[in-house]
Amino acid sequence: MISIADRFDRIDSLVDNYEYESAFILLNQILNDNKATNKDIADALLMKGLIVGAFAPYLTEFDHDETGLAYYLKAFEYNKLELGILFNILNSFTEHDMRQEYTRKNKHMFVKAYEILKNELYDTLNESMREQLKKMKDRYDEFKQT
Numbered sequence: 170m171i172s173i174a175d176r177f178d179r180i181d182s183l184v185d186n187y188e189y190e191s192a193f194i195l196l197n198q199i200l201n202d203n204k205a206t207n208k209d210i211a212d213a214l215l216m217k218g219l220i221v222g223a224f225a226p227y228l229t230e231f232d233h234d235e236t237g238l239a240y241y242l243k244a245f246e247y248n249k250l251e252l253g254i255l256f257n258i259l260n261s262f263t264e265h266d267m268r269q270e271y272t273r274k275n276k277h278m279f280v281k282a283y284e285i286l287k288n289e290l291y292d293t294l295n296e297s298m299r300e301q302l303k304k305m306k307d308r309y310d311e312f313k314q315t
Contacts, residue, residue, distance in 0.1 A: 173199055173209050180216060189225040193217065211248035214240045218257060233271040236261050242278055250290060252298070258282040259305055262312075276312040283309045 183192040222237025238261040
């Protein structure tokens, strides 16, 4: 039996070699593994979102989302304090992404992710992450009022 850690290593290799479908198969194996922890599940969902959002939107399992946001939101359910998940939620609200109705309906999740980063995790952010968060302040203010 291949360990979950070994599967993640194999997934990284598959993604590096543009083998997204094979990576998705292994990610689904992790999601269906009864030994998978909440962190494992969150990491697998995050990776699915990254693959869909950056490389292969045709692999999405959600008819309403081709940006990866649906995967990031599901990952958030399993690990609400994971920096990668939170920043990917924030980065899923570009003007291009906002053309998608699903994204527009989930602006409250941008607000929630921003507030967690700003209020709970700010001291753990490096300078680059703090700058990234600062650049999103206007969008946060806009979404907070709607």
